[in-house]
Amino acid sequence: MDQLLISTRKGLFSARRTQRGVWDLESVSFLGDNVSLAMQDPRDGAWYAALDHGHFGAKLHRSKDRGATWEELGVPAYPTPPEGHVEKDFLGREIPWRLIRFWCLTPGLTSQPGLLWAGTLPGGLFWSEDFGATWHLVESLWHMPERRKWAGGGADSPGIHSICVDPRDGNRVVVAVSSGGVWHTKDLGKTWTAHTKGMRADYAPPELVEAPESQDPHRMVQCPGAPDVWWVQHHNGIFRSTDDAMTWTEIKHVKPSVFGFPVVVHPKDPDTAWFVPAIKDERRIPVEGRVVVNRTRDGGRTFETLGRGLPESWAYDLVYRHGLDLDDSGERLAFGSTTGSVWISENAGDDWITLAEHLPPVHAVLFV
């Protein structure tokens, strides 16, 4: 894939690989606006961009001509709470029933035309059956008593940042919540079950360390070519499942750190995955100011720390959940940081080139 969309605090930037094999920034949409994420629908090629205007609320736009023009779509609406209802999260902080931000957009399968899923802050999952023109709350998840145990993790309120639609059966969807665990539906959202056995949350009180709602998966991915294999970059470390996300195995002793936000998995090889490690909660910066990417090719038994072409010192780039992407070939990687740097690799992470150093803070990157 020869184009990269970079969602930033001040616009959606596009970079392209030239015929000489050089990557260059070439255009920007929504300059000055906060673009929280972009998505390409593989069914029709349309691009979606979610904006977070702050003052004016979250908005959604679609382009059918690869960014030349955009049209504004509908946005999810949270239901009106019962009269007098004041909802609080697990820590006693008030949770508004109001759309704060899109945190992920995921298309349905080819057999589900028009179906889109949206994960949002403060924790609502929405679906659209008309390509985002109108949205419906997945009420079963929102009204589930356990949802009240979710808490803010990546933001002040809980949010759904990962939505995986099973490539074998579009009725099976798994969502990951910061902070609130991993939730499965087998019936297109009618019922939900948490499956977090094997995960642990060291930051929780001792009796809640293994509770599903305590888990803070930062990002969750499913291998498209081997969909029983899943990877999670969790607040507490790296977890892997080989039984279709039913149980999880912790992968320990990863240098320089098991902490981080993003993870991507190879499209065909479930044993190959990439991470961007950082010092955890206390500081949230690269270890020793050195930007690196971790790669495993053996299901997490060993990791290689890759840094050729990346800053070796005095670098404080943090890469968030959606800030790392891998293209369909499994060879091209890109990641973007909170300090506006973007790097690309064309050989699975062995070597990196700098695409940008002075962009606005990067929320997400996406090969298209």
Next chain:
Amino acid sequence: MAHVAFTRNLQRHVACPPCAVAGGTVRESLESAFTLYPKLRGYVLDEHGALRFHMAVFVDGVPIADRRGLSDPVSAASEIYVMQALSGG
């Protein structure tokens, strides 16, 4: 009829030139404006009809008191101004 004007920052997203509006309250006046500019509603109000947290409405130079119900009175001679609440420096 009262007049309502919108911050230039909104014009960047939705065309909404100043207009004359009918109504005895801020709610009625804004609804009148939304009839002219339907897309404007979601930029000014949230999904429950309350004024967005970072927005402000002034009637004759006075910020409205009822940000949720928008019940502040408006007269036929009123000047209504919809702007951003300054936040974040």
